[in-house]
Amino acid sequence: MPMSPTETVTHAAQHLEPIISDLGLILMTAGIAVLIFKKLKQPLVLGYLIAGFLAGNHIDFFPSVTDNKSVEVWAEIGVIFLLFSLGLEFSFKKLMKVGGTASITAITQILSMTIIGYMVGQWIGWGKMDSLFLGATLSISSTTIIIRAFDELGVKGKKFVGIVFGALIVEDIVAILMLVLLSTVAVSDQFSGTALLQSVLKLVFFLIIWFLGGIFIIPTFLKKAKHLLTDEMLLIISLALCLMMVILAANVGFSPALGAFIMGSILAETTQAEKIEHLIQPVKDLFGAIFFVSVGMLINPQTLITYAIPVAIITLITIFGKATSSTIGALLSGQPLKQSIQTGMSLAQIGEFSFIIATLGMTLKVTSDFLYPIVVAVSAITTFTTPFLIKFSDPFSEYLEKKLPRKWVKNINRYSVNAQAIKSVSVWQIVLRSYITQIVLHTIIITAAIILSSKFVAPLVEDTRFGNTLAALLTLVVIAPFLWALSLRRIAVNEVEILWEERKYRGPIMMMILIRIALGLFYVGFLLNIFFSPLVAFIALIIAIAAYQFFPKKLNEQYHRIENHFLKNLNDRETTKIDRKYANLTPWDGHMSIFEIAKESNLAGKTLEELKIREQLGINIAFIKRGDITIQIPTKTERLFPGDEICVIGTDAQINEFTEYLNKNDIEIPKAVEESEIVLRQLELADSEFLQKSVSEFRRKTNALVVGIERNGKRILNPESNLTLEKDDIIWVVGDKKRMKQFVKKV
The missing domain is CATH 1.20.1530.20 (Na+/H+ antiporter like fold)
Structure with a gap:
């Protein structure tokens, strides 16, 4: 028997209630944890864990969740x-x-x-x-x-x-x-x-x-x-x-x-x-x-x-x-x-x-x-x-350096210097890495395309007369640029030419070229075998290879269009933001660090020559980033502006000193700022000390702004500062409410 609308709503509420109440309890405990652990200056994660522990079903003193599944x-x-x-x-x-x-x-x-x-x-x-x-x-x-x-x-x-x-x-x-x-x-x-x-x-x-x-x-x-x-x-x-x-x-x-x-x-x-x-x-x-x-x-x-x-x-x-x-x-x-x-x-x-x-x-x-x-x-x-x-x-670390045998510390430092010096990569390594990367990436792309075609395209055309041919042709067209890149594209051209001059590398290079061509032929055959019988697939393979020879330029252009689009997407963010997290000068202690010039900083508006940062602290500024503009190796006439990101190079000690220097030059903001309320008041000048005074004098004495004067039925909006105030003028004044009360008595 179908439920009435009232019963339906009640039934839904019964199912919703545990989820909502449990979520409410979780968020309530999280909120309390945030307040307490923020006050204690402890990590919030720890607060969440303890709050959850106290709100769990295992402790009866606090409210607990009703449905563990919803949690x-x-x-x-x-x-x-x-x-x-x-x-x-x-x-x-x-x-x-x-x-x-x-x-x-x-x-x-x-x-x-x-x-x-x-x-x-x-x-x-x-x-x-x-x-x-x-x-x-x-x-x-x-x-x-x-x-x-x-x-x-x-x-x-x-x-x-x-x-x-x-x-x-x-x-x-x-x-x-x-x-x-x-x-x-x-x-x-x-x-x-x-x-x-x-x-x-x-x-x-x-x-x-x-x-x-x-x-x-x-x-x-x-x-x-x-x-x-x-x-x-x-x-x-x-x-x-x-x-x-x-x-x-x-x-x-x-x-x-x-x-x-x-x-x-x-x-x-x-x-x-x-x-x-x-x-x-x-x-x-x-x-x-x-x-x-x-x-x-x-x-x-x-x-x-x-x-x-x-x-x-x-x-x-x-x-x-x-x-x-x-x-x-x-x-x-x-x-x-x-x-x-x-x-x-x-x-x-x-x-x-x-x-x-x-x-x-x-x-x-x-x-x-x-x-x-x-x-x-x-x-x-x-x-x-x-x-x-x-x-x-x-x-x-300083204590350990003193306590360890001097010979150990010396050997560690020597190893560090030598390890940082061994950074060069041989030409053969570059070529090998390029070939392996090319083979792996394009093999995966081609395999994925063929799998998708066999799973989603082949079932749709298996009962049609020319469907298999059309599906195979369509898949071949899609993977053709990647087949060309896998088998025939030239990689690490300059490095290969250098190695080719040495006889011992000619064999390995030829082997890698043959492996790439063989992989290309295998994938064409594998694709055709999905849609045709082995004999028809073999004949189609010969035709595909022959057709393949007529379009190398087109395939080259198509592949480079795809590659350039991918690389542009990949590097777009880098062109707008420099990735500089891991730059350092080894084996020295020098490294790059990024700082932002605060809006309230006293350094803003000054040139690097005026600041003399290098002379005082011994650090160099590598670049200044201002919005989308990066000023590389700034000259001494370059000014710092609020919001600038500056990249400085120095040791840990110099970086710490520079951090203190920045903090010292930030304008102190009073912790207790007296609240002010700006109001618009209408005043009538009868007998007042401000009679025959200019608008600018009134502003100087009261720190209030005259925005309008009504005189003999005429209204003057935003009067000139040299205008004289006269008896019976009605003035509109903008200023602080508390201060205004003080001079209203004088009007």
Whole structure:
């Protein structure tokens, strides 16, 4: 029997009520945590975790959620938007620019902590899967906590910060890879090398396809629609793209979080990236708070009491293990002892990705119930210790330099200088890298096009007479420019000519050329075999190769048009904003740092010659960025203006001195500013001290502005300053309400 409208509404309300009340409780606890922890000057993440812990079902004193399922849904949405915002800060181009130092540091730390974590889990007596997930959670540091700590401590201008940021970028992409690999291990319940390799290849395949396709299409779309995009529309489109990629990732067997991260990294390459990041910030803050509070709600205090000793052991191993392994990684990459220790002590915590990895194990039901609260507890403790470790890393490195044997310090410094000197790449390496990149990228593009054609085009034409021929021809036309680039395009021309003169390189070069041609023929044959029988496919292959010879120029032009469009989209943001995070002068302590001239600064309007910054502080200004204009190597006559970004080169000590110099030259704004209310008053001049005084004299004495005079029935708007005030004038005055009361008595 159908329900009445009243019953329908009541029924809907019963289903909505737990979701709304639980969300309200989560946001209320998050809001209280923000206020308390902001006042205590502690990281908000820690506040969210504790607030969630107190609001969870395990503690009866506070209001608790009624439906754990709805909390899990909100938490999953929180993960999606958290990783989307991380992707916006990430970008694959930054990964390419990170360099060896950060990569070696991050990989050394990840491998060390994964092995240590697994061994500790086994030592405690945990199962293999619990130990594996423990190692994975301990290997990833927290970007959110580190950035917040750097901001609070004011160390962003120091040299080691660039290494830390680079290491975090590498860790982010490794964490994504870990999510895929752990999912594979969890599903198969065994450490199968073949399954892991397939997962890695599948991930690489889809990452490259999504990145290439996304960069080719999305920036173009945003540029074309720029004049139509209001802030509201841009926010909606960004979130829509994020969720579309989430659906796509889920459909091909990856986690939704991966899709969100990938779309964020694609949008990070667009010229709208900063604007999108700004618009997404409130959404990220909202759902980030929901996620962290939800994480806290899942902590069982009884579990923490039972596993207090493992929590203490794992916390100590996290702090000392990550600090030591990151320091060793930085030393291996050729960094001096001081920067290596500062880097290591900054990375000694776990955070958001650790929660996501722990959540994955819990969702797949392959880890024990105790692992999740243990990871959260360790994260909470290391969140609290991170600012102190960063703060004391500088004096600790100086102390260690004094205490270590002089021979050790000397050898470390010599190794650092030598490692920085070995930066040259051989000509053969350049050629080999170019050929491998060309083969991998175009192989993936062609494979993706053929798979799409076989899945979506072939089924539509299988029962038609000429459908197969038309579909094969259409697919061949689409992939033709990429086939040409794969098999015949000349790569690293100058380097190949240099190597060709040496007889020993001629064989390898010819082999690589033949491999490329063979791959091109294989893909043409593979495509034709989908639509035709082997015999017909072979005949069609011969015809295709013959036809292929007639259009090399056209294919060349078409490919370069596609490539130029892609590169333009990829580099558009770089042309408007210089990427300068990781520049440094090694083996010296000198490096680049960016500062902004405040609107209230006393330096604004002065020339570099007047300021004498180099003479006083010993630093150089590399460039001044003013809006979209960059003034490179500014001359002494160049002036500084409010809002200018200046890039200075100096040591850590000089950068610190320059920071103090900037702060000293900022105009002091009074903390207690007396509120004023500007009002418009009408006054009549009868017997007054202002009679026969000019308008300018009236203004000087009263600090009020005469905006109108009525005299003998005539009105004068905005009178001249030399006009004399006469008896019986009615004047309109604008001024401060309190001050006006004082001189009204005189009128």
